[in-house]
Amino acid sequence: MGERILGKKKVARQGMLENVMRQFDNAADILDLNPNIRKILEVTNNELVVHFPVRMDNEEVEVFTGYRVQHNNSLGPYKGGLRYHPTVDIDAARALAMWMTWKTSLAGLPFGGAKGGIKLDPAKYSSAEIERITRRFTYALGDNIGPELDIPAPDVNTSAQTMAWILDTYMSTKPPAERSTNTHVVTGKPIGAGGSEGRDRATGYGVYLNIRFWAKEKELSIKDQKFIVQGFGNVGYWVAHFLDRDGAILVAVQDQYGSICDEEGISVEKLHDYQKGNKGSIVDFPDADAIDNDEFFGLECDICIPAALGNQITAENSGGIKARLIAEGANGPTDIEAEEILLEKGVEIIPDILCNSGGVIGSYYEWLQNRNGEIWQLEEVMEKLEKKMKESFTRVVKTSRERKVDMRTAAFVIAIGRLEEAYIQRGIFP
Incomplete structure (x- = not known):
């Protein structure tokens, strides 16, 4: 067991490697993955x-x-x-x-x-x-x-x-x-x-798009949805920026220095400006109240966006989560036991490998432009990113329904299935 450090508190946590291996095993079993390919992908x-x-x-x-x-x-x-x-x-x-x-x-x-x-x-x-x-x-x-x-x-x-x-x-x-x-x-x-236009906001924009796609599936309006964000760096800021633009209400933020809350709403841009002038910290922001770090995930909200480090949502704090949606902006923010508790409660989770993939998609577009000697405008990059993200979201939702599994398992099944197909078609040297 390792340690998770949040503010000044340390709690035991399950290792991220164990999490990803259990996620892989679960999807591989459902997919009935070729045992030889399974050996390759396990290491x-x-x-x-x-x-x-x-x-x-x-x-x-x-x-x-x-x-x-x-x-x-x-x-x-x-x-x-x-x-x-x-x-x-x-x-x-x-x-x-x-x-x-x-x-x-x-x-x-x-x-x-x-x-x-x-x-x-x-x-x-x-x-x-x-x-x-x-x-x-x-x-x-x-x-x-x-x-x-x-x-x-x-x-x-x-x-x-x-x-x-x-x-x-x-x-x-x-x-x-x-x-x-x-x-x-x-x-x-x-x-x-x-660099590419739009790469700075690609990950956060991708998280926002997934939330928007989810809301449309549920026939919900993003307007007036209350959301909390853990981590107010590049990802956390941009997803908050786009949600705020659509009328959602930011009610709490947590970073490595502390946590703040205002049930009436926190100005995303004011907080961003304050943070830049406060050595990157949100602490003592004048338009919100300081709260204990342990209270953060249990706050009243509709959407929770963990956009910091891994293993932040655990068996210890998941039971108090009131959000109906968790959109994973970070990699591996929810451990296995916590996810089981949340799914049992009816909380939906847009998994990291789908939710925050806007960053690597944006990176691909930058790589492609450099490779081909091209320069794309911001609007073109954002349009391509949205199209790609929508394709992935739709595929995951479809697989989730067909196989009657949660979205993370569906995403893993699709991802691993593509790799299996590549190995089967190409063979294994020699």
Whole structure:
């Protein structure tokens, strides 16, 4: 058992790797997955652990540990984010890499799954130190990443700037003739460095779209629906922005520093502006009341959006959840026991590999533009993203009804089924 850290409280939690394996086994049983293919998908292809030294601002050297786990590439190059967080370890990277494989497969993308990052708390380091750490990590990864091999992207505590440093470092290791052809080694880059319009909001917009599709299925209006968001970073802000635009009411937010609530509604844009000027924290926002972290998931609301880290909704707190819908903006935010409790209560869950797949779909569009030397306008990117997300949502709902299973199981069945088909058609070398 590991630990989940929320505010200052620590509680026992089930490991993410155990969660993803149980989810996989459940879907594989329902699908009657070919046993040989099951053996392949149960394990990762490659696991890289690197230890590298970096000189700090005070001239002292610190040694960091970085990870890159490549789960499966039967459908295309490995794809997945890099996160900078104290919880990064090999098991977390394995679990997240597997989720990426299912996510890209479900979305119908020509990608596999990978994940990784560095075990550190970026708040303890200066911007110059983070840049040196990032560049040294990129150098340590070497040819284990590449535009047709493994394409990293931003994740927790990494950003477009992080991707620009990785891109520059990677290109600097290549012969001059190859440098202009390697811009798609990472996605989520700044626009000026080859990034795509709309990539910044793609994940949050995708979460919003899934909520909108769900509401239409239920013949509900999003207007006046009350929602709470855990995590007010890039994903949490953008989904709140789009829901607010449609008339939904943000009533509570939680981040790593604390929790705030106002039953009458919190201004999304005011909170976003305040956060930017408050070192990224929502604490002491003047237009809302501070609440205890343990109260957050039990608040009165219609929609709950966990958009922070994994294993936040557990057996301990799921019983108090009053929302009728959980839209998973984070990867693996709901553990197995919690999901069983919630489904028994009639709470619906839009699973992570569907709900937050807007990010990797947006990344695919960026990769495609770089690869083909094209530049798409924001409207074109958003239109393509919505079409792709609608296809995935419709497919999951249809499978859920046909097989009489929950949406997560349906999503896994579709994703794993596509991989099984690829292996059957291609065979296994030699």
